[in-house]
Every structure is written in structure tokens, then in C-alpha cells.
Amino acid sequence: MMGDMTQLGSVMAGIMFVWAIFRQLFPEEFRRDFRKYTNKVISYIYPYVEITFHEYQVDGWFERSKAFVSIERYLSTNSSTTAKRLKASVVKDTESVVLSMDDYEEVTDEFQGIKIWWTSSKNFPKQQALFSYRGEEEKRYYRLTCKKEHRDIITKVYLKHVLDEGKAIAVRTRQRKLYTNNKSENWYGYKRTTWSHIVFEHPSTFDTLAMNPKKKKDILNDLMTFSKSKDYYKKVGKSWKRGYLLYGPPGTGKSSMIAAMSNLLEYDIYDLELTSVKDNTDLRKLLIDTSSKSIIVIEDIDCSLDLTGQRKEKKEESEEEDKDPVVKKAKGGKDKDDKGSKVTLSGLLNFIDGLWSACGSERLIVFTTNYVEKLDPALVRRGRMDKHIELSYCCYETFKVLAGNYLDLESHELFATISRLLEETNMTPADVAENLMPKSDEENAESCLNNLIKSLELAKEEARLKAVEDAKIKAEEEAGKKNDENGENVQDSDAKLGDGQGKC
Ligand SMILES: Nc1ncnc2c1ncn2[C@@H]1O[C@H](COP(=O)(O)OP(=O)(O)OP(=O)(O)O)[C@@H](O)[C@H]1O
Ligand SMILES: [Mg+2]
Numbered sequence: 001m002m003g004d005m006t007q008l009g010s011v012m013a014g015i016m017f018v019w020a021i022f023r024q025l026f027p028e029e030f031r032r033d034f035r036k037y038t039n040k041v042i043s044y045i046y047p048y049v050e051i052t053f054h055e056y057q058v059d060g061w062f063e064r065s066k067a068f069v070s071i072e073r074y075l076s077t078n079s080s081t082t083a084k085r086l087k088a089s090v091v092k093d094t095e096s097v098v099l100s101m102d103d104y105e106e107v108t109d110e111f112q113g114i115k116i117w118w119t120s121s122k123n124f125p126k127q128q129a130l131f132s133y134r135g136e137e138e139k140r141y142y143r144l145t146c147k148k149e150h151r152d153i154i155t156k157v158y159l160k161h162v163l164d165e166g167k168a169i170a171v172r173t174r175q176r177k178l179y180t181n182n183k184s185e186n187w188y189g190y191k192r193t194t195w196s197h198i199v200f201e202h203p204s205t206f207d208t209l210a211m212n213p214k215k216k217k218d219i220l221n222d223l224m225t226f227s228k229s230k231d232y233y234k235k236v237g238k239s240w241k242r243g244y245l246l247y248g249p250p251g252t253g254k255s256s257m258i259a260a261m262s263n264l265l266e267y268d269i270y271d272l273e274l275t276s277v278k279d280n281t282d283l284r285k286l287l288i289d290t291s292s293k294s295i296i297v298i299e300d301i302d303c304s305l306d307l308t309g310q311r312k313e314k315k316e317e318s319e320e321e322d323k324d325p326v327v328k329k330a331k332g333g334k335d336k337d338d339k340g341s342k343v344t345l346s347g348l349l350n351f352i353d354g355l356w357s358a359c360g361s362e363r364l365i366v367f368t369t370n371y372v373e374k375l376d377p378a379l380v381r382r383g384r385m386d387k388h389i390e391l392s393y394c395c396y397e398t399f400k401v402l403a404g405n406y407l408d409l410e411s412h413e414l415f416a417t418i419s420r421l422l423e424e425t426n427m428t429p430a431d432v433a434e435n436l437m438p439k440s441d442e443e444n445a446e447s448c449l450n451n452l453i454k455s456l457e458l459a460k461e462e463a464r465l466k467a468v469e470d471a472k473i474k475a476e477e478e479a480g481k482k483n484d485e486n487g488e489n490v491q492d493s494d495a496k497l498g499d500g501q502g503k504c
Contacts, residue, residue, distance in 0.1 A: 049151045051159075055140040070166025071142050075101060075118055077169060103140070111158045117145040171293075176200040176262060179270045181286055184278035194289045200269060202259035209253060209260050210401035210429050211391065212504040219257075220264070222387060227265050227362070239358035243365045243384050247372035248391035251430030254368040257391065258297055261364065268294040274304035275340060280347030284356050292362045301367040302374045345376055352384050393426040395504035402429060406436040407445040414449040421456035422503075425463055431455070 015038075023031065055068045101107055101120050109116045122140040146154045178200035187194055206220055226242050233240040244261075246254040262269050270290050277283050290296060298304060351357060352365055367385060369375060380388065394402075396419040403409045435452040438444070443451075 047148055048145050049148050049154070051144045051155070053142045053144070067163060068140075068142065070163045070170070071118075072166070073169040074162045074166040075107065075120075075142070111161065112153065114146065114150045114153065114158070116154065116158065119143045119145070171266075176266060177268045179268065179290075181270075181272055181276055183276045184282045187282075187285075194286050195270065197268075200262065202263065204256040204259035205263050206260045208401075208405050209256055210394070210398040210405070210433075211253065212395070212397050213401075215389075215504070219387075219389060223261060223264060223364075226364070230362070239353075240361040241357065241363040241365060243352060243386050244367070245372070245380050245385035245388045246366060246368045246391060247388070248370070249393065249428060250370055251428035252391035252393065253429055254391050255299065257389070258295060258366055258368070261366070262295055265295075265364075266293070267362075267364065270294055270296045272296055272298050274298060274301075274343055274348075277341055277343050279342040280344060280350070283343050283347055283351050287351055287356055288359055290360055290363070292360045294360075294362075295364040295366055297366045297368070299368045300370065301379070302369045302371045345379065349378060349384070352379075392503045394422055394429045394432045396422055397504055398429055399432055402433050402436055403449075406433060407448055409445050409449075412445070412449060414446070414453065417453055418449065418456065421453065421460065425456055425460040426503075427456060427459055431459075 022034075026034070053065065053068050053071055055065060101118075103120055103122055106117060106119045109118060120140065120142050144154070144159075176199070177197040179195040179197040182193055182196055206216060209216065222242075230240055246257060248254060258269065261267070268291060270286075272286065274283075277286065287296075365385075367380075372380070372388075372390075379385070396415075399418060399422060400410075400415075403412075403415075432452060435455045436448050438448055
């Protein structure tokens with residue numbers, strides 16, 4: 001091929017020379033017709049087909065062409081063994097070095113016995129633009145050359161293979177990211193930066209997550225099934241996404257589970273802080289800027305905004321305010337624009353499953369809350385939040401996983417005492433884990449278990465005292481109410497210790 005190309009180069013140089021003289025002698029119209037016919041003749045005798053892939057497309061000014069990026073990845077494995085001059089670049093935000101062929105290099109590839117030539121090159125701008133976002137830098141491109149008779153197989157089969165393989169390499173080598181949304185007012189500039197990110201490295205996995213094994217298996221199956229169900233979702237006409245609602249007291253493992261999900265499926269995490277989002281339109285922009293294979297998380301959804309079952313009242317209220325400025329003034333005199341976030345419940349519902357939510361695919365949406373009962377039923381209905389997972393106080397099964405993780409223990413004579421105490425009192429997995437962690441070199445597994453027993457006994461005693469205190473207050477209130485009727489104190493019968501309800 002190189003020999004062929006050199007010969008061809010000399011022929012072309014000759015043609016160019018003749019062309020220069022020709023330009024001087026003949027008028028423009030004549031030259032145009034002549035050029036048309038010469039191109040026809042050259043394409044007839046030139047035995048190759050060339051396809052060019054530019055780095056930036058005309059309509060995708062900021063974004064590198066996806067095809068170009070995939071080809072670059074594909075050739076990075078191929079060219080690093082065959083090209084003589086390579087270009088090394090550290091992929092943005094990762095530590096891996098990617099080798100790609102340098103400009104004006106040529107590598108060959110083989111597909112089903114067909115030889116393909118790839119060259120990398122660049123064009124220089126004809127003139128300097130007055131104003132350009134990317135600067136008027138050179139425009140790089142890859143050019144594929146193959147024999148004319150292989151045109152069909154190359155365009156229909158080989159190119160698909162290159163793009164798919166390039167994408168697969170990107171997935172294999174990428175580092176996962178944890179994104180957070182920037183405040184809406186910081187978005188505008190020459191490039192919209194709706195999300196900022198860091199590399200995501202959280203050690204939580206489904207192995208380290210302590211919970212009822214049956215429940216854990218069920219969640220694992222659900223996630224794995226989801227990740228493999230592209231065709232199924234298409235068949236039933238649903239966009240490929242799934243909503244999870246994680247609820248339970250603080251320290252029961254909701255955030256740890258999100259990290260474990262991300263580690264299991266290798267998805268990025270978009271941690272959405274709703275209070276920083278100006279309005280529903282900005283919420284939609286954020287959604288559009290998320291990628292596939294990701295988990296969109298809204299933590300503590302009950303605290304994020306006032307979304308707690310007041311959809312109708314809020315609508316009526318704001319209609320009333322809009323109609324009557326006096327009412328608005330009376331309600332604090334604030335203009336709507338003065339408020340922090342104007343995201344509404346219906347904006348959030350649309351974010352989850354409105355038309356725009358179908359713009360990406362393979363996405364999980366996860367809400368967490370400590371108070372599930374406070375949420376509007378519309379927000380958590382099946383179809384939006386498909387799976388509701390309760391993470392609860394530590395039970396014996398949960399404790400056994402933690403003892404295995406923290407102390408490498410599968411059994412111990414103290415386990416029976418701990419099991420009984422866990423039934424009698426409520427302690428979060430976070431507190432149990434803290435007690436199981438050795439605090440000095442002198443501590444061993446047994447002393448850690450004893451620390452836990454002491455803490456559980458203390459928690460039990462505290463719960464008992466609190467229950468007595470609550471009962472006393474309640475009785476006094478009841479007595480106050482009934483004082484005029486019969487003057488008797490009502491004995492409280494509701495005082496309960498941690499009764500192990502809602503565990504596992
Ligand atoms: N189920 C669990 N399995 C393993 N570790 C846990 C579990 N629950 C809590 N922990 C430990 O406690 C710490 C706090 O847990 P996590 O942040 O996941 O709780 P959370 O439910 O998200 O709490 P919050 O409601 O306050 O956000 C974790 O770093 C982890 O070490
Ligand atoms: Mg949390």
C-alpha cells in the first residue's frame with residue numbers, strides 16, 4: 001500500500017503542476033467542466049474507496065464526534081503495536097495512558113481477510129476566524145481506505161465492528177464518576193457545565209453490605225435482570241430505567257447500598273441536590289446532560305423540597321397568588337424569583353418518567369428517605385419507584401455479616417447474647433459496626449463483641465428509661481384533659497422497649 005501510495009503521490013504532483021499552468025491559460029467555466037471530468041476519470045482508475053471521519057462535526061461544535069472517538073479507541077489498541085509514531089495522552093480525569101497513532105501515521109487492519117488502511121491527518125484553517133470557541137485549531141480526521149470491491153462489507157459490517165469495539169474498549173477502561181450538579185447560575189459560559197465530577201471509588205459492595213441474605217439476593221437479582229433487559233424494555237414499550245426507593249432510619253445503609261449498586265453494575269452516580277436547581281426547566285437540562293449506565297440519586301427526598309403530598313394545595317395556592325398580588329404580599333411579600341428552588345412535585349414527576357426521561361437509557365433513579373410516610377404517594381407509586389426497599393435496624397442476620405466483615409468471625413459463644421439483645425433493642429448497623437471496630441492494638445475479636453454487648457445493654461436501658469419518661473408525659477397530658485371529668489390518672493399501656501419490629 002505504501003508503495004502504491006508513493007507512486008500515486010508522484011502522479012498527483014504531476015497533475016497539480018499541469019493544473020497550475022492550465023489555470024493560467026483557460027477561463028473559469030472551462031476549468032470547472034474540465035475538473036468535473038478529470039475527477040470522474042481519476043475515480044474510475046483509482047482502485048480504492050476512502051471514507052473520512054472528522055473529529056468535530058459541523059452541527060456538533062463542542063462535542064467530539066462519537067464515531068471519531070470510537071475509532072480513536074479502536075485504533076489505540078491496534079496502532080500501538082503497528083504504528084511507528086504514537087501519541088500518548090492521559091484520558092481526562094483518569095490515570096490511564098492512551099496511545100493513539102500520531103498525525104500522518106498509517107496503520108493497517110484486517111477484517112475477514114480484507115486489508116484496510118487507516119491514516120490520521122489534519123486540515124489547517126484557511127483563514128483565522130475572528131471569534132471561535134474552540135479556537136481555529138487544525139481539524140483532525142481519520143481516513144479509511146479499502147479496495148473498491150470491498151466497499152459494501154466495509155461500510156455495512158466492518159464499520160459497525162469498529163464502532164462497537166471502540167465503545168466496548170471505552171467501557172472497559174473508563175473510571176466511574178461521581179457527579180454533583182452545579183448551581184444553575186454557574187452553568188452559563190462558553191460551555192455548559194451542569195455537572196461536576198470526581199472519580200468514584202467507594203469500597204461498599206453487596207458482599208460488605210449487611211442485611212437479610214434473602215432480601216439481598218432479591219435486590220441483586222433485580223439489578224442484574226435490569227442490566228440485561230434492553231430488549232425486554234424495548235419489547236414492552238418502556239424506557240430502560242428503574243426506580244428504587246430506599247427508606248429507613250439514619251445509619252442503616254441506604255447510601256452504602258447506592259455505592260454497592262454502582263460497583264456491581266459499573267454505573268456512574270449523579271448525586272442530584274434538588275435545592276440547587278432553580279426550576280423545572282433546569283431540572284430537565286440536568287437530566288439531558290446525564291449519561292446512560294448511571295444512577296441518578298436524590299438523597300433525603302423528604303427534606304429536599306416541600307414535596308410532601310401537597311401537590312394540589314400548592315397548585316391552588318400559587319394560582320391564587322398569581323391572580324392576586326395582595327395575597328402574594330400577605331404571604332411574605334416575596335416574589336417567586338426570590339425563592340431558592342422552584343422545582344415542583346410535578347416537575348420532579350416529569351423528571352422521573354415524563355417524555356424527557358426517555359432521552360437516555362440504562363438508568364436507575366434512586367430516592368432515599370428516613371420518613372417514607374411523608375412522601376406524596378404519586379412520587380413513590382410503582383412505575384416511578386418500582387422497588388421499595390426498607391433498610392432497618394440491625395437484626396441477627398445483619399450482625400453476622402458485620403461480624404464477618406469487621407472481625408472475620410463466623411461464630412462465637414457471645415453471638416447468642418448479642419442475638420437476644422438485638423431482638424430487645426434497636427441499634428443501627430452503623431452503630432453495631434462502630435462497636436465492632438477495634439480501637440487499639442490490644443483489642444481482639446472477643447473484646448469487640450463485649451464492647452457491643454455493653455453498648456446494646458446501655459441502649460436497652462436508655463430505651464427503657466425513655467419509654468417510662470414518655471409514658472409519664474402522656475399520662476400527665478391525658479390526666480390534664482380528663483381532669484374535669486373524673487380526675488383520674490390514666491395508666492399508659494403503650495410504653496414499649498425496642499421491640500425488634502421493622503428489622504430485616
Ligand atoms: N447495612 C449496612 N451494612 C454495612 N455497613 C453499614 C450498613 N449500614 C450502615 N453501615 C455502616 O454505617 C455507615 C453509614 O451508613 P450509610 O451512610 O449507608 O447510612 P444511611 O442509611 O445512608 O444513613 P442516612 O439516612 O443518615 O443517610 C456506613 O459507612 C457503613 O460503614
Ligand atoms: Mg445516606
